Amino acid sequence: MSRLNEKIILQTDSIVRDRILAASVEVRVVSFRFQICIVIGLMATVIGCGEPNAKFVTSDRTKGLIKEARRGAKVEVNGEDIKLKGVEDYVVENFGTPHDLVAWLRLPVDFGGQAGTVATQENEGRLKVDIKDGSDTGNATLVWLTGDSAGQTITINGYNAAVGEIALAETAEVAAGTQFVISPGQTLADGRRHYMTHCSHCHGTAGDGAGPTAEYLYPKPRDYRKGIFKFTRTKAPEKITTPDLKRIVKQGIPGTYMPSFMLLADDELHAIVEYVRFLAIRGEYENKLCVELEESYSTAAVKDRTSNDGGESKDDIITELTGFLAEDLPGIADDTGTLLAETWERANSEESLIVPSIARTPDSAESRSRGRALFLSAKAKCANCHGPNGLGNGPQTEDYEKDPVTNQFKPLPGLYDEWGQIVKPRNLTSGIYRGGRRPIDLFSRIHAGIKGAKMPAFGGSVLKDEEIWDIVNYVLNIPHEVQTGKVVAAALPKDDKAAAPKAVPEKAAASTEGAGE
Amino acid sequence: MKKFWCWFFVFWPTLAVLICLISVSSDYRWWFPANPAGSNPYEANQVIAAAGDYDYTAASPLGRQIDDLFYLILLIVTIVFIAVNIALGYVLFKGASESEEGKSLFTHGSHNLEVIWTIVPAGILLFIALYQMDVWAQYRVIENFPDEARKAPVAEVTARQFEWRIRYPAPGTTLQIDPQPGDLYTVNELHVPTGKPVMVYLRSQDVQHAFFLPELRVKQDAVPGLVIPVWFEATKAGEYSFLCAELCGWGHYKMKARLIAEPESKVDEYLRELKLDQDYDGVSKPAAIAAVEE
């Protein structure tokens, strides 16, 4: 009996043992495969996919156009297929893509490189040239700007600044007086790299103010594509100057998420600012081309035109559009480039800068009380938005604005800026001045308003320069007046009493009556 | 196999000690923040100075005292570390070389040994605690701050994501806790006079940051809601790092500023220029020219 049992046990054992062995082999095989999967997965995350093919984001306005307006159309002319360019094609042709930028020399942007003129041609491989403040280079590319080979590139072996000679790598015949640029686009390329490192996570690759960090920020980072910057020292219709941009980048904007980049080296700062201007001009260019087309060729407009009311057929519209793309758009695109170049060039000129006609009125109690009177007056209406005590809670902040295009009321009360955000009038008691705290900065804010926001321009007609200085003196004193509990007595001029708004604080009204004249 | 583990556990501490010795050498220079004497660490094309030029002494007297403490503790700890690892090695090898036959020694422990190796480390730690008390008091107890620093704080430093906002008092006045009309404001650049103790008021506008001057061995957390006085003295003129040492957000890594220590006359000159710039009304002569003419 026991021997039989032993045999059975032994046999059972062996069967079980075999099964266990088999199973463990499987387990090992499965777990090994599993390991491989984990390893490959981890390796992939560590290596990554490299930088994806970076693109400048297409603006929402462009996306609202029909396909043919955006990307052009093909037409057959005399048996040949010609591609007509659409909005996106023009933008890419003149500004490029992030990895293949185009330096359009018409624009007043410093693209970099060394520009010069050919003096004489020593021999086939050597040129004597005139470059202002040149520095030695080694192997580089040279682009001819004028002459027969305008637009073509040539490699050079080097430029020797001391002697003023360029050694060409290939033979070429060049007339004297031909203009050229060595390593053009160097500043633009540097600007792009530094911009991506420091700026793009808030401002976005195309400067659209919608980088990954932007969704957590209020106020939102600037969208450059309208070409509008809020804090400038230029007159109301003008664009921002390059020194203004440098100042903003260096000092930051207190009260917002824009930090100070004080520690950037000068050449980095220059490259970044030029790249920002490049992006702003690019955005404006795209916008302006869209505006030409969107009235008739946006998806909404085409829907309207092909509806029962409109009565047109899609084919007719496309034919009309191709005619426009062929005949009109090239000229418009060219003119837009020239217009933008002029506008941005003018911004950096002396004539667009705000220069007060008189020096600042010395800060005194009289000046401040005049300033306060103006602040409350019906002439300037500062209290309308900023509130009678400068807290930024004036009656305008509770008013519902109407959208200028649709004529519908906006959803929330308050003042909207041109980017569609609600912006509050500045709380002047905080002592934080976003555009700078120098008297000239405050003067510029009042004189030219804040571009893109609801602060209007008062300079020139409504307020004279002396009056603006009085207001500046008053405003600079508001944070301290709140602290020490003093209320500057308002001496309202007699004429304004009739039109004074009801929100004059009691203390000031009492002292006015008490002061008398 | 046993011998393998013995060597394994003796190898790593030895390697650690060797690496520490090498890293301090002139080739690797992994030591205290160094002051490359005279050169600007932020210039784009700075030439890395030759090894001999590096100066590891703290740029402030208190910093040197802190370094001395560090060396003391390092010495104590190194001796203990090496002793302990030698003991460990001895025990391991002895155990490994004994044969596996026979019963192992069973002991109830030694009361005396336990007392010794409790009292001795406690004594060492107590010594360290008492030895460093006066440096701590000098550094952290407000009543012990040097009088001239306490009386005339040189600036208010407000940390903000991700920059340092500096407020100087108007030239000729004392810094008040509340902003005064003539105060001068700037960002990311703190100028202090050398050779005398100075104090700053440290604040934070949003989250926790830390005021960190590595070469001067100064570190103090900036806590939102508190105004914390911090004093230090820069012995030598130069441009020092001024960093944030408390994780404060995505930009913490680049929350750098400049500490510029210079003779008092130069600090005054800088403040005058700052005042001219801050009072610039667009019409008067540019600040730089006016400053030179003064």
Next chain:
Amino acid sequence: MMIVKRISVGLTVCGLMAFVGGCDIGGGASVIPNVTVKLSESDDTETGPGPGPGPGVKSTGGGPGTLKGKVVFEGAVPKLADLIAKGGAGKDPEVCAADNAIPNESLIVGDGNGVKNVFIYLSKAPKGAPKTEMPSEPAIFDQKGCQFLPHCLLLRKGQKLKILSDDPIAHNTHTFPAKNSSFNAGIKAGDREGTEIVYASSESKPFAVKCDYHSWMNAYHLPLDHPYGAISGDDGSFEIKDVPSGKHNFVIWHEGAKGGYLQRKYSVTIKAGETTEVSIPYPAGKFGN
């Protein structure tokens, strides 16, 4: 032994990963972009006859003609409530709506159901049209009693525009053009000299002009680079003289129409020396605001 094997395999793999990951495969923010240079001078670009969609219509020769017409409202005329009742202004009530209520000007119907303030214009100058001179007088844009006068203004691109004020209070005129840069400035009380601005580009449809202080105030401006446009008057009638003969597509736009456009392409053939009379219907269903 198995464990040791596994651990060493694991360590090798981790090491490899770290090594590979450390290499900058694919780039990152350090990708150096290529830069191509585009010269400043444009290549052969034919500038078309001007902005605006649709190919220019060729003039058929012969002299110019006149377009005359009337915009007629079809259907029941909706009664619109006043924007501000008399004395009911929230701001500056001593001046705004002090004497009269401020009406809703988005639909003004006069004699014979004629609709006022409808823009009739050509989107761009016809090909071959003669060059017309800019009017020497500036266009006038005034405001009184917190209302803009005129409510609708047609002017030329490049023509001076004077913004005046006849009110004893400050106003803030803010324009919202599509192509031009916007203007936003305070206008001082009783400014009879005026602030002068110029629209540097023509627009393809009228844009709103508002006062930021008084949110009910609005007007519409349309700068064109040709004179072939008109705004219908109190009785809905309009007249455009000296239109080059030929077939033209006029744009009919009204602020109250749904989407703005009454007709995107109103086809009219102008005969030389003759007056073409049209009646433009404004169906009640088209009024949206």
